[in-house]
Amino acid sequence: MSIESQNPATGEVVDTFDETSAEDREEHLERATETFEEWRETPVEHRQQLLSTAADVLRDGAEEYAQLMTEEMGKPIGQARDEVEKCAWVCEYYAEHAAEFLADDFVAGEPDARTVVAYQPLGPILAIMPWNFPFWQVFRFAAPNLVAGNVGLLKHASNVPGCAKAIEDIFREAGFPEGAFTSLLIGSDEVEDVIGDDRIQGVTLTGSDGAGRAVAETAGSELKKSVLELGGSDPFVVLEDAPMEKTVETAVQARLINNGQSCIAAKRFIVVDDVYDEFLERFVEEMDAQTVGDPSDEETDIGPQAREDLMEVLHGQVEETLEKGGECRLGGEPMDRDGAFYPPTVLTDVPDEAPADDEELFGPVASVFRVPDEEAAIEKANATRFGLGASVWTDDLERGERVARRFESGAAFVNELVKSDPRLPFGGVKDSGYGRELARDGIREFVNAKTIWVQHDAGEETGMVE
Template identity: 70%
Template sequence: MESVNPATGETLETYEEPTGADVDAALEAATDAFGSWSETPIQHRRTLLADAADVLRDRVDEYADLMVREMGKPVAQARSEVEKCAWVCDYYAERAEEQLSDEVIGSDAAAHTLVSYEPIGPVLAIMPWNFPFWQVFRFAAPNLAAGNVGLLKHASNVPGCALAIEEVFRDAGFPEDTFQSLLVGSDTVEDVIADDRLRGVTLTGSEGAGRAVAGQAGGELKKTVLELGGSDPFVVLDDAPMEHTLEKAVQARTQNNGQSCIAAKRFIVHDDAYDEFVDGFVDRMDDLSVGDPADEDTDVGPQARQGLMEDLHDQVERSVDAGAEVATGGEPLDLEGPFYPPTVLIDVPRDAAAATEETFGPVAAVFRVEDEAEAIELANDTDFGLGASVWTENLERGERVAREFEAGCCFVNELVKSDPRLPFGGVKNSGYGRELSEHGIREFVNRKTVWVQHGEGSSDLGSVQE
């Protein structure tokens, strides 16, 4: 397994993949670690999470540089990602005990009834390369706080990040084997999922990968949480605050070099605002600096791999062939490495690739609509349902439109983002389940009903089983 700098093509490091015996030993170690970790008082688990946050902040430049070199993230954004990982650790260090406390539910007058939230065991996280620290920590922080142990199968192009994350927990004082990185290929994942010692699987990745993992895990009767792709609509109504909207539109499409599931991809603009939006959007996309992701002034770095850029350009070409017009960009840059320019497509047919497929790079498809109703209809005309945003001066109108979106995360006058305090996830082909907040920490737990009878019941109705 090789780590390669996408901006230069330089091989950074070569890693030896573990053998089948190594993976078996890791699963056994995880099972053993769960026995003691699940019994560790939650107050101590919270303390260690806070310590992990301190490790991250102490090493923010080191880990940011690692992301820059392994997957091409602009360095300022990489530092922000490390800081966000520290935030999620702090959040659960503060809130996990409250979120996992017994929930007393009234029932029979002669009984004390409650729900207890208890850990289930080793959980496998299959994670992508585009946010190589954040997407792991938003899984690890709540699950370690809950008393589960983690096994990470990271993307094959960010093995250094995988081992660095394991290092964070080790150096923060977590017991050995409570979090392990398995530098294995996708062909090994099936064996891990099938193993009786594994109790759950979470995946962030493509729709195809999600279907494969969910199908196998379902056959094994194991809980899954899936966060898959997206084709998020960015709806600009006729009364949108234009300067703010344009600023956020550029950020929403090009952050992380455009490689984000929750990036705005389809810009749906009311006819009365269309010309002003397109003119301003194209100008701002043209002004972005594309180049070395280690340079502080770079806005957009390379695509993570050559093949990903080629796939993106193919989508642009097929969209143009279908009738779309390139307003800016549209051709790979003559730079060493897979650099693609910020690109705006207008007059995009609704059956074109840029309208129906997820474009994983800095390519924006702009659509003109006549009214609010058409905007909502087009926003929902997709198999995906991860995020959506609407832009308007009228906040009541914005909230009403947001409630019409078929998506898991809907925003008014803000770009779609994840926040430790709020549940995150999608619907339709964007997956199911939730990460973060109280909802996320309760995904991989046994929600155990406990009934303590104090005296004779008041009714025989509850005695009817099933």
């Protein structure tokens, strides 16, 4: 069978790919297992060098890869270029720091013993990745795991098969051995069998909490390590002393980046009463000023939603919110044009338990809530089953940090939008998942932290490092 990728802005077919057959899947799994036995013994310095080369390959083909993302899922072309550069950055980051992160930890113990914690790779790791950041999500997994000595198998979203194959080609061109990174063009109904395969040693997923529960259940039944980065409904808290011009400017960016299709996008704007009217007026005005159009046009701020059915789900959430008593201040209807275009939308007076209050709205729809004070803002920010990111806006940085520490989230930002950074651990709490990606924490998720105890005769020099 074949898989078609479609341009969501035009409906035209971008390319056609053959699905991975059962026979090919078996061959890929076997090759990955064989490659791991050699790859794990490859000096980390050589793995780092190959990762550095992958960064060069990314930059050399940046325009090609950016255009591919824009064609397959509708990302504005400028943001697509930024995504390629961020992938190169994460490769360079681990190319520089992997040896340090994987070095043995010498632990003080008995005086006549040498005790060490060694970090050793586990084997083939399955990555189940989404379409919204079709390069970055994959490289966020691949860079630390490949340099740690694991091998990767990618089950990418079905609407970005071209991106999946391009990423596989990037690692091959960089010099990684055959089987170190493989794309499996398979359906979601085949994922359970792959997780259950004895050769797979771990699984990571970025996606919805529903998908996360299914993957965690399967991985748990097989006693395999899993890392889940799931959905979010990030609060964006505006206190009375917020620097309003910067706050509004960033609020628009935080809600509309990637056409509003980001797990860590700000979705619930929680504004104290003293500045609510000012914020809402300026926010609606700036949202309305954004240019919706062809994502390949340099002047476009917002492209289409990635698929027609996803836009329909988003619109259904908006309609249900309005039926329950919410008010629409801007947008609220699919645009009358070809393609899956939904306009910037602002909802207010959102009732408790309406979709715009307790579900993730994955598109350019902002919910704005009025609260009386800081304490109520924190309470509302935490009144969600999600816990991925959060931000607070204030002129008092000590106050901001105090509020940030009270957010129930994996990341909290003061006077900045929520974002991922290779130097910092990334992940969520509650229904936003568990485990961490990036930084030292990320490279150590899929390794065996092995305790090694070497007993010496009494009085013998242990060689402990102080």
